[in-house]
Amino acid sequence: MERREAVIELEGVKKRFGALQALDGVTFTVERGDIFGYLGANGAGKTTTIRILLDLLRADSGRVSVVGDPTDQVETRRRIGFMLDADGLYDQLTAVENLRFYGKLYGCSPSAEELAALLESVRLSDRAKDRAGTYSKGMRRRLALARALVHDPEVLILDEPMSGIDPTGQIEIRAIIQNLVHERGKTILLSSHDLDEIERLCNRIALIDQGEIRVTGDLKKLLGAGGEGRVTIATSAPVVPAILAEIRDRFGVETGGAGSTTLDLRLPAGVRNADIVSFLSAHGVGVEGVAAKHTSLEELYAAILKEREA
Ligand SMILES: Nc1ncnc2c1ncn2[C@@H]1O[C@H](COP(=O)(O)OP(=O)(O)OP(=O)(O)O)[C@@H](O)[C@H]1O
Numbered sequence: 001m002e003r004r005e006a007v008i009e010l011e012g013v014k015k016r017f018g019a020l021q022a023l024d025g026v027t028f029t030v031e032r033g034d035i036f037g038y039l040g041a042n043g044a045g046k047t048t049t050i051r052i053l054l055d056l057l058r059a060d061s062g063r064v065s066v067v068g069d070p071t072d073q074v075e076t077r078r079r080i081g082f083m084l085d086a087d088g089l090y091d092q093l094t095a096v097e098n099l100r101f102y103g104k105l106y107g108c109s110p111s112a113e114e115l116a117a118l119l120e121s122v123r124l125s126d127r128a129k130d131r132a133g134t135y136s137k138g139m140r141r142r143l144a145l146a147r148a149l150v151h152d153p154e155v156l157i158l159d160e161p162m163s164g165i166d167p168t169g170q171i172e173i174r175a176i177i178q179n180l181v182h183e184r185g186k187t188i189l190l191s192s193h194d195l196d197e198i199e200r201l202c203n204r205i206a207l208i209d210q211g212e213i214r215v216t217g218d219l220k221k222l223l224g225a226g227g228e229g230r231v232t233i234a235t236s237a238p239v240v241p242a243i244l245a246e247i248r249d250r251f252g253v254e255t256g257g258a259g260s261t262t263l264d265l266r267l268p269a270g271v272r273n274a275d276i277v278s279f280l281s282a283h284g285v286g287v288e289g290v291a292a293k294h295t296s297l298e299e300l301y302a303a304i305l306k307e308r309e310a
């Protein structure tokens with residue numbers, strides 16, 4: 001298997017605000033080329049984690065590194081771009097002036113061509129000379145994203161990049177994020193409380209709940225869409241118990257819906273949909289439809305939170 005490089009690492013990170021244990025031993029790793037979704041409800045601890053990653057806040061204990069170094073090093077911080085809730089834009093400055101200003105802060109002076117290309121990449125070319133104060137919220141988000149990219153960092157950390165953006169704007173920002181990772185080799189950590197957004201965009205996730213990571217890993221694997229699949233088979237007539245029992249014996253599958261015309265199966269590795277279908281037809285059970293089914297992130301989320309309450 002391909003060995004991947006850890007770009008952001010947190011290990012046992014704790015942070016307390018007075019009586020509140022905001023982070024209680026947060027551990028996860030973002031690998032190069034990830035669009036990593038940091039998922040959690042309001043108040044779960046996402047922004048606190050991100051502020052610690054950016055060295056805007058000091059952890060009580062634990063270890064944090066981005067691109068292999070502690071984040072309090074100036075050199076490390078040049079390799080990171082970020083976007084927080086406050087977009088940090090100057091209303092009185094034009095888009096180009098905002099970018100030039102932030103470029104200087106990072107010790108780089110992007111050329112006019114570079115700035116034009118950057119604004120083009122966030123689809124703001126036509127508003128480059130307008131003041132940020134005249135921008136709509138979605139446009140501000142895109143300019144803030146350009147601002148985060150002005151020093152061409154290899155890692156981007158985005159706190160709720162889609163918040164307050166309409167569906168069309170979200171599609172645009174998603175496309176920009178995908179392009180940054182797939183065409184330009186960036187690594188992105190983004191936080192969100194929106195399951196749907198994370199499911200559309202991210203390849204790996206960590207789910208934080210009350211300051212603790214409940215689950216982390218490859219999203220497809222977590223949702224069971226790889227290897228072991230779930231499948232729903234619609235039959236033309238109810239499946240008799242004897243055949244159900246035999247399906248269990250032969251394939252080791254869990255079956256649901258005895259007496260109904262729907263079988264919900266969880267296929268073990270090595271068993272294909274076709275094996276079940278041919279078995280059914282050999283036993284005179286007509287199959288009207290086969291639908292691969294994967295757990296939605298929403299189901300996973302609900303299951304994890306339920307476990308916590310139990
Ligand atoms: N500076 C602070 N002082 C006291 N409590 C804080 C501070 N910053 C965060 N908290 C608390 O820590 C907890 C986690 O907050 P955090 O902002 O990290 O959540 P979040 O996951 O980003 O939530 P949201 O989705 O609402 O942005 C909350 O209970 C919050 O009130």
Ligand SMILES: [Mg+2]
Pocket residue numbers: 046047048159
């Ligand atoms: Mg937050």
